[in-house]
Amino acid sequence: MWGTATQLLKRLIEHSGLEAEFQLLPWARAITEAEMRENTCVYSATRTHEREPLFKWIGPLVSNQWAAFSLASSSIEASGLDDLSGLRLGSFREDAVGRYVQDQGHNLILATADHENLDRLNADLIDVWITGVAAANYLADRHSVSLKKLFVFNEVPLYLACNRSLSSDLHQKMQTTLDILLQQEGEALSLNQYNEMKE
Numbered sequence: 001m002w003g004t005a006t007q008l009l010k011r012l013i014e015h016s017g018l019e020a021e022f023q024l025l026p027w028a029r030a031i032t033e034a035e036m037r038e039n040t041c042v043y044s045a046t047r048t049h050e051r052e053p054l055f056k057w058i059g060p061l062v063s064n065q066w067a068a069f070s071l072a073s074s075s076i077e078a079s080g081l082d083d084l085s086g087l088r089l090g091s092f093r094e095d096a097v098g099r100y101v102q103d104q105g106h107n108l109i110l111a112t113a114d115h116e117n118l119d120r121l122n123a124d125l126i127d128v129w130i131t132g133v134a135a136a137n138y139l140a141d142r143h144s145v146s147l148k149k150l151f152v153f154n155e156v157p158l159y160l161a162c163n164r165s166l167s168s169d170l171h172q173k174m175q176t177t178l179d180i181l182l183q184q185e186g187e188a189l190s191l192n193q194y195n196e197m198k199e
Contacts, residue, residue, distance in 0.1 A: 005044055005062050008181065009160065012058075015177045016170075026113050028094040031161070038165040044158035046096035056166045058174050060157030065133040066097045067153065071121050072146035076128065079151050081106065090117040090126035100154065101130050115139050 006022075013020045025033070034042035035054050044064070047057055068084065070076045078084055081104050091098025092111040102108055109126055111117055117129045118139055129136065133152065140147045162171070 005158075008061055008178075009043060011181055012160075012174060012178050015181065016174050018174075027092065028112075031094055034161055034163055036163075038163050041160050041162040041166075043160045045161040046156050047159050047161075048096050048099070051096075051161065054164070055161035056164060056171050057159045057161055058171065058178060059159030061160060061178070063155060063157050064135075065152045065155045066100065067131070067133050067136065068150040069121075069129045069131065069136050069147045070127060070150060072148045074127070074148060076148075076150065078128070081153055084128055087127040088125070089128050089130055090120050091130045092117065095131075096156070097130055097132060097154075115143075118143055118145050121145070 023030075030042045031045065034040045034045075041058075044061055045051070045055070047059075068078060068081075068089075076087070081101060084106060089101065089106055089108050090111060091101065091108045092114045095114070098108050098110065108130070109120070111120065114131055114135055117126065117131065120126045121129055122145065128150065129147075133149070136147060136149070139145075160174075
């Protein structure tokens with residue numbers, strides 16, 4: 001769980017006069033539940049063309065870079081997605097980062113959850129891990145794994161994605177409240193600032 005994003009989200013809920021229950025779920029399940037269940041939202045979600053009509057969006061909450069990583073001990077050198085041809089690339093189910101790379105013509109080995117890719121790197125089951133910079137830094141630090149960032153290939157804003165049943169009035173109230181909170185912060189928070197992330 002990202003400390004900065006969670007703190008901002010809790011402030012948003014509080015200032016909107018709402019109550020919420022937080023659950024940590026596998027990503028594929030979390031985004032499916034938000035799509036199917038009333039009064040359910042998921043964060044932090046990338047606002048893709050395919051997802052756009054499925055949710056009501058509030059944000060952006062934070063921004064995140066997408067990058068390719070190998071183990072620090074690896075001899076792999078790459079400066080762009082084209083350089084990854086022939087390598088075993090790891091991502092996880094329903095992840096926007098992985099889908100983007102697949103759309104560029106690359107095959108991926110998909111895990112159930114992103115943290116599994118660290119084990120796959122260590123077990124030599126994948127060569128390169130495709131994920132967000134924040135997730136990679138956080139998980140690598142948590143599991144004491146040294147990574148090498150090969151290159152960054154995209155930067156995207158991340159949102160709170162809510163079930164379509166969310167009323168228009170509440171949707172607007174939450175977005176306005178978020179805008180005010182971010183204005184008070186001076187600028188949108190960035191997930192790429194590692195020192196702001198906590199378990």
